Amino acid sequence: MKPLLAAATLTLAAAALAATHPEVSYPTNYRNWTHVKSMVIEPGHALHATFGGIHHLYANEKAIQGYRGGQFPDGAVIVFDLLEAHAKENTVTEGARKIVGVMQRDAKKFAGTGGWGFEGFAGDSKTQRAVGANAATACFACHQARGQHEFVFSSYRP
Amino acid sequence: MKPLLAAATLTLAAAALAATHPEVSYPTNYRNWTHVKSMVIEPGHALHATFGGIHHLYANEKAIQGYRGGQFPDGAVIVFDLLEAHAKENTVTEGARKIVGVMQRDAKKFAGTGGWGFEGFAGDSKTQRAVGANAATACFACHQARGQHEFVFSSYRP
Numbered sequence: 314m315k316p317l318l319a320a321a322t323l324t325l326a327a328a329a330l331a332a333t334h335p336e337v338s339y340p341t342n343y344r345n346w347t348h349v350k351s352m353v354i355e356p357g358h359a360l361h362a363t364f365g366g367i368h369h370l371y372a373n374e375k376a377i378q379g380y381r382g383g384q385f386p387d388g389a390v391i392v393f394d395l396l397e398a399h400a401k402e403n404t405v406t407e408g409a410r411k412i413v414g415v416m417q418r419d420a421k422k423f424a425g426t427g428g429w430g431f432e433g434f435a436g437d438s439k440t441q442r443a444v445g446a447n448a449a450t451a452c453f454a455c456h457q458a459r460g461q462h463e464f465v466f467s468s469y470r471p
Numbered sequence: 472m473k474p475l476l477a478a479a480t481l482t483l484a485a486a487a488l489a490a491t492h493p494e495v496s497y498p499t500n501y502r503n504w505t506h507v508k509s510m511v512i513e514p515g516h517a518l519h520a521t522f523g524g525i526h527h528l529y530a531n532e533k534a535i536q537g538y539r540g541g542q543f544p545d546g547a548v549i550v551f552d553l554l555e556a557h558a559k560e561n562t563v564t565e566g567a568r569k570i571v572g573v574m575q576r577d578a579k580k581f582a583g584t585g586g587w588g589f590e591g592f593a594g595d596s597k598t599q600r601a602v603g604a605n606a607a608t609a610c611f612a613c614h615q616a617r618g619q620h621e622f623v624f625s626s627y628r629p
Contacts, residue, residue, distance in 0.1 A: 344629070348506035348527065353563035361561070369506065396628075403519070405511035405563065407628060437629075470554075470565060471502070471595075 334446040335422045337415050337432035339439040343392040346371040349380065350470040353398050353405055366411055367398040370467045375418070380469035383462075389418035391465065410437050416456075416465070426453040427464040492604040493580045495573050495590035497597040501550040504529040507538065508628040511556050511563055524569055525556040528625045533576070538627035541620075547576040549623065568595050574614075574623070584611040585622040 340346075349370035354361055371392040372380060379385030392415055397408030413434040420428040431452035433443035444451050456464040498504075507528035512519055529550040530538060537543030550573055555566030571592040578586040589610035591601035602609050614622040 345505050347503050348529070350565060351509055351525065351527065352565070353511065353525075355561040355563070358561035367509065367511075369509065371506070403513040403516035405513070407508060407510070 334448075335419075335430060337417045337430040337444075339434060340371075340373075340390050340392050340413070340415050340417075343371050343373070343390075343394070343413075346373050346392070347377055349391070349467055355398070355400075364395060365398070366395050367405065367407055368393055368395045370394070372469070377469070379418075379463065379465070380467075385418045385463050385465070387419050391416040391467070412436070412443060423448075425449065427456065427460075429453075429456070429464055431456075492606075493577075493588055495575045495588040495602075497592060498529075498531075498548050498550050498571070498573050498575075501529050501531070501548075501552070501571075504531050504550070505535055507549075507625055513556070513558075522553060523556075524553050525563065525565055526551055526553045528552070530627070535627070537576075537621065537623070538625075543576045543621050543623070545577050549574040549625070570594070570601060581606075583607065585614065585618075587611070587614070587622055589614075 349372050351367065351369045353367045354365050356365065358365070371394060373388075373390045375386050376389035376391050379389050392413060394413055395411045397411060399406050399408045415430075415432045415434070417423070417430040417432075418428060419430060423430040426448050431444055431448040435441040435443050453464070456466070459466055507530050509525065509527045511525045512522050514523065516523070529552060531546075531548045533544050534547035534549050537547050550571060552571055553569045555569060557564050557566050573588075573590045573592070575581070575588040575590075576586060577588060581588040584606050589602055589606040593599040593601050611622070614624070617624055
């Protein structure tokens with residue numbers, strides 16, 4: 314195969330792969346879902362570059378079933394809403410949205426990543442995807458450690 | 472009047488006054504309401520003794536109408552859920568509940584404090600009241616400054 318043709322073939326193959334990875338939906342209306350818990354990650358923390366700021370976790374009704382009962386049914390969605398954290402005058406307040414992280418449960422569709430689809434929507438965008446086809450390395454690589462908890466890190470705070 | 476009788480009369484009068492102040496209801500199920508915003512108040516802040524920790528504001532549907540439209544109808548309830556904040560290894564995480572503060576809108580019932588009833592339920596108790604008959608001095612004295620915003624300090628974060 315000639316070099317140019319080979320390159321074009323590879324590009325097409327990559328595009329086809331990207332187009333066929335199972336896609337996570339934007340979590341419409343998640344701000345009205347149940348607030349699970351919150352946490353601040355400050356400068357100096359190992360995850361600050363990725364998750365620095367204040368984050369809130371929100372769960373839809375099916376995800377709440379999972380938090381309570383330990384098994385997340387298909388349709389469960391968990392949102393990781395990451396905002397800038399502004400430390401000033403002995404307070405920490407919320408700033409601009411950095412990313413809306415999503416875990417969407419569908420055991421068949423996302424079988425390759427523990428039955429969860431992972432995506433991140435950049436800032437306030439509902440379409441700009443930060444994870445795309447990279448869920449296995451960008452998300453599941455860490456979540457895999459939580460196999461005893463269905464790959465979910467958070468617990469519901471009563 | 473003899474001193475003992477006078478003291479007894481005063482005690483009875485105080486009890487009657489306390490018994491007749493309009494009472495705020497415990498906000499049943501507020502953890503499923505909409506999360507409005509959050510903030511951390513750290514040691515060194517002027518309000519730390521009272522409000523130190525991480526607090527989350529929750530609003531029922533009528534209160535959300537107020538946040539969106541500027542006018543809070545009767546029945547609107549806002550919860551100020553204050554938890555201990557544990558600062559450790561470049562994170563701030565949530566600890567035990569300190570108080571569940573409540574603002575309950577009823578223009579007639581709470582006419583003496585801007586149409587809002589104020590109460591605080593201590594820790595995880597649904598009955599141990601921290602404000603009682605002292606809403607005017609313990610709560611409204613500060614909230615009064617927000618007369619242009621129906622005496623509410625917080626704004627809804629989208």
